[in-house]
Amino acid sequence: xxxxxxxxxxxxxxxxxxxxxxxxxxxxxxxxxxxxxxxxxxxxxxxxxxxxxxxxxxxxxxxxxxxxxxxxxxxxxxxxxxxxxxxxxxxxxxxxxxxxxxxxxxxxxxxxxxxxxxxxxxxxxxxxxxxxxxxxxxxxxxxxxxxxxxxxxxxxxxxxxxxxxxxxxxxxxxxxxxxxxxxxxxxxxxxxxxxxxxxxxxxxxxxxxxxxxxxxxx
Amino acid sequence: xxxxxxxxxxxxxxxxxxxxxxxxxxxxxxxxxxxxxxxxxxxxxxxxxxxxxxxxxxxxxxxxxxxxxxxxxxxxxxxxxxxxxxxxxxxxxxxxxxxxxxxxxxxxxxxxxxxxxxxxxxxxxxxxxxxxxxxxxxxxxxxxxxxxxxxxxxxxxxxxxxxxxxxxxxxxxxxxxxxxxxxxxxx
Ligand SMILES: [Zn+2]
Numbered sequence: 001x002x003x004x005x006x007x008x009x010x011x012x013x014x015x016x017x018x019x020x021x022x023x024x025x026x027x028x029x030x031x032x033x034x035x036x037x038x039x040x041x042x043x044x045x046x047x048x049x050x051x052x053x054x055x056x057x058x059x060x061x062x063x064x065x066x067x068x069x070x071x072x073x074x075x076x077x078x079x080x081x082x083x084x085x086x087x088x089x090x091x092x093x094x095x096x097x098x099x100x101x102x103x104x105x106x107x108x109x110x111x112x113x114x115x116x117x118x119x120x121x122x123x124x125x126x127x128x129x130x131x132x133x134x135x136x137x138x139x140x141x142x143x144x145x146x147x148x149x150x151x152x153x154x155x156x157x158x159x160x161x162x163x164x165x166x167x168x169x170x171x172x173x174x175x176x177x178x179x180x181x182x183x184x185x186x187x188x189x190x191x192x193x194x195x196x197x198x199x200x201x202x203x204x205x206x207x208x209x210x211x212x213x214x215x216x217x218x
Numbered sequence: 219x220x221x222x223x224x225x226x227x228x229x230x231x232x233x234x235x236x237x238x239x240x241x242x243x244x245x246x247x248x249x250x251x252x253x254x255x256x257x258x259x260x261x262x263x264x265x266x267x268x269x270x271x272x273x274x275x276x277x278x279x280x281x282x283x284x285x286x287x288x289x290x291x292x293x294x295x296x297x298x299x300x301x302x303x304x305x306x307x308x309x310x311x312x313x314x315x316x317x318x319x320x321x322x323x324x325x326x327x328x329x330x331x332x333x334x335x336x337x338x339x340x341x342x343x344x345x346x347x348x349x350x351x352x353x354x355x356x357x358x359x360x361x362x363x364x365x366x367x368x369x370x371x372x373x374x375x376x377x378x379x380x381x382x383x384x385x386x387x388x389x390x391x392x393x394x395x396x397x398x399x400x401x402x403x404x405x
Contacts, residue, residue, distance in 0.1 A: 012392040016366075016373060040399075047399045050348050051255070052367040059250045060264060064242045067268050071275045073235050 003030070003037050011041050015048050114146035121152075128166065219244070223287050230278055242271050245288065248368060249295045255364040256299045258353030266302060270295035289371065293379045296361055303357050344405060351401040359394035366391050 010027045013019050019027065031038050114124055121135035128147045131137055135152035144161040158165070223244065229237035249270050254263035273294050274281075281290055352360065365376045373391075377384045 009392070012388075012395060015395070016388070016391065018373070043399045043403045044395060047395055047402050048367070050344070050402060051352060051363075051398065052369050053345070053348075054247070054251055056345065057247070057251050057254050059246045059267065063246050063250075063264065063268065064239060067242050067246075067271045068236075068239055070268065070272055071235060071238065 003034060007034075007037055008040065011037075011044055015044060115144045116146070117142035129163075220286065220288075224283060227278065227281070227283065227287060230275070235275075238271075238275055241274075241287075245291060246271075248288070248370065249291065251368060252292060252295050252364055253299050255349070255352055255367060256296070256357075256360055257302065258349050262302065266299050267295065270298055273298070286375070289375050289379050292365065292368075292371070293381075296365065296379060300357065300361055303360075347405055348402065351398055354401075355394055355397060359390050359397065362387055362390040363394035363398075 007027065007030050010019065010023050013023065014027060031041060114127055114129065116122055116124065116129050118137055118139065118141055120137070121132065122137065122141075123130045123132055124146065127145075128149055129143045131141075131148075131150045131152045131154060133151040137152070137154045137156070140156040140158070141148075141154050142159045142161065143163050145163065147164045147166050148158065148160055149166040223241060226237045226240050230241075246267065250263055250267040253266040253270070254260065257263050257266065270291065274291050277294075281287065352364070355363070361380060362376065362382075365371055365379060371379065373384050373387050377387045380387065
C-alpha cells in the first residue's frame, strides 16, 4: 500500500514538535496498521537523534581565552564612535573646527606622519608624543597618528586622532580624577571614524583647505 | 539564563569587556555546534565560532536588547559560516571525503584518550559518517536543518535567524531530513 504524503508530512511535523492532538491521533492510528510508515518514522527519528547528538561537539579548552584576548578592550572608544555615527553633522562641524583651531592643516596630506598641534617642550619618540616631566603645556593639545604619554601636565583639552592615551594601566583610558592628574580639560578620541567624517565634510573643508594653502604656503 | 545574559550585555555596553567572558562561556558550544555541523571541519568551526563572538562584541551596540540574544548571535555565526562555504573553491565537494576524515580525527583522539570499548568505537565511525552526510547536503538545506538539530530554536526563531519565511524553513527541514534519512538508514 502506497501511503499519502500527508502521513509523512505529519511525521515531520511531529519531529518539529508542531502536531495538534488531532494530527497526533491520525498519525498513531496510521502507524498502528502500516509497517512501511513505521519504518519510515523510525528512520526519521533516528536521523534527528544522530544529527542532534552534541556529546562530542565541543570547543577547545582555550576557546574563551582566545576570544577574550582578541576583542578590543577599550569600549570607551567604541561609544565615542557610536556617538559620532549618530551625530554626523555635529561630527563634521567638530572636526572642521578642530582643524581650524589646531593649526595642523599643513600636515594633513602627510598621512602617516605624527603631528602635534603644539611643539613647545613636547617630544616625539617613535610615534609617541611625550609631554616630559616638568613640562606644562599651556592650552589644548591635538595629536594625530601617534600615541600620547603625559609625564608632565596639559592645561587644556586633549584630542587624539588615530592614537591612544598611554597610561600606567593600559586596560582603560583615564577618566575623571585620574585624568585630571594629567590633563585639566577633556580627553577626546577621534579614530577610524575620522575618514568617515572626512568623507562627508570634504567638499566643505576642501574649499577652505585651498584658501588656507594660498594664504600660508608651507 | 537569558536574564543573566542580558545583565552581562548591559555591563559590556557600559565598558566592562570582561563581562563578555560569561557570554562566551555560556554560548560557545552552541555556536560551535552550528559552525561544525555546517562546515564539517573542527579547526574551521573553531575559527568561525571565535569570529562570531568577536563580531558580536564589536557590534553589540547594534543589538536590540528587547530581542533574544541567542537568535542574534546564531545569526552572526550562521552568516559567517554560509559566507565561508560560498568562498570555498569549487573543489570543495571533491574535498568532502577528506573533510569527513577531519571530523573523525577528533574522535580518534578521544578514542585514544579514553580507550573506548569496541562498541563505542563503532559509534565513533558512525559520528564521522553522519557529519560527512550533513556536510554533503546542499548549503540551503544545511543551515536550516543544522539550526533545527541544535534543538533549541522554534521554527519561527529559525526563520528569524535566517531571515526567511517559516514556510520555507519547514519545507527545507523536511526535505533535508528526508535526504539524510536515505543516507543514514543503512548504517
Ligand atoms: Zn503508511
